[in-house]
Amino acid sequence: MKQKDKQKIINNLKLPDSFLKQNCCAYQVIKHESGCAIINGFYIDSTDMKDAFFLQYFTQCLFIPFVTFSFNLGDRIGSYWTLNSLQRLQSEIESFTVFDRLLSFEDFIRYATKHNYYGNKVAKYEDLACSLFAIDKMNDAKTYLLKMMHIINKSNENWYDAEKERAQFLLQQIQTENRISGIEKLLLWQETTINNLGIII
Numbered sequence: 001m002k003q004k005d006k007q008k009i010i011n012n013l014k015l016p017d018s019f020l021k022q023n024c025c026a027y028q029v030i031k032h033e034s035g036c037a038i039i040n041g042f043y044i045d046s047t048d049m050k051d052a053f054f055l056q057y058f059t060q061c062l063f064i065p066f067v068t069f070s071f072n073l074g075d076r077i078g079s080y081w082t083l084n085s086l087q088r089l090q091s092e093i094e095s096f097t098v099f100d101r102l103l104s105f106e107d108f109i110r111y112a113t114k115h116n117y118y119g120n121k122v123a124k125y126e127d128l129a130c131s132l133f134a135i136d137k138m139n140d141a142k143t144y145l146l147k148m149m150h151i152i153n154k155s156n157e158n159w160y161d162a163e164k165e166r167a168q169f170l171l172q173q174i175q176t177e178n179r180i181s182g183i184e185k186l187l188l189w190q191e192t193t194i195n196n197l198g199i200i201i
Contacts, residue, residue: 001053006044009053009083014090015042022199025069029201032105034183036063036134036190037201040099042077043069052080055089059102059111061127062201063134063190065162069197072119073112073127105135122151122163129170133182138174145171 006024019026019042027041038061045054058074060066077096081089102111109131117124129144148167152160166189173182194201 001044001046001050006046006053009086010042010044012086013042013093015093020200025199027199028099030103030105030108031201032134034134035187036061036105036131036183038062038105038108038131039199039201040102041069042093043071047080049080052082054080055093057096057098059108061108061130062193062197063186064126064130064166065189065192065196067196070119072117072123073115075116105131122148122160125151126163126166129167130186133170133174133179134186136179138179142171142174145174 018028024044027039030038043056055077058071060070125144125148129141132141145167152164
């Protein structure tokens with residue numbers, strides 16, 4: 001399915017006013033007073049059939065550097081969809097309630113702890129650690145940062161150089177009780193992700 005067709009589909013879906021539509025994605029911003037943000041999103045994804053598509057829902061921390069939308073926390077709604085099934089898809093979206101329970105960072109932390117995670121554990125622990133750091137739960141953030149470091153140190157470090165550097169930085173900020181410096185870095189990482197995704201929050 002062509003990009004313009006996927007964009008037309010997302011534009012025609014009826015979503016709450018809190019969702020912004022951009023290209024193949026519609027997303028809702030959850031912002032903390034620190035400035036850190038998480039998005040809940042719907043994404044029109046291609047299939048191997050030219051006239052069909054998947055609808056992916058996801059939740060993503062923007063303050064962790066990433067070059068694409070991440071589907072680690074989310075799933076597909078139904079199977080594949082076609083232009084002939086848009087009315088049924090709209091009904092599925094109207095009965096979709098996952099995002100109704102994802103309106104704060106605390107909600108996200110509970111969700112990320114329990115929901116199936118399709119990435120590796122280092123990524124999951126980083127999501128949790130950085131979210132906890134953002135809301136000033138330093139002891140809990142430290143726990144997940146140490147879990148990250150444990151996995152990284154047991155594996156081939158070259159796979160996780162960037163994650164290791166980020167974890168070490170935040171651990172240092174916790175040790176020196178320098179939350180402000182940590183938040184500044186999270187916001188810098190967030191700016192990188194926002195630019196990579198080409199979104200506006």
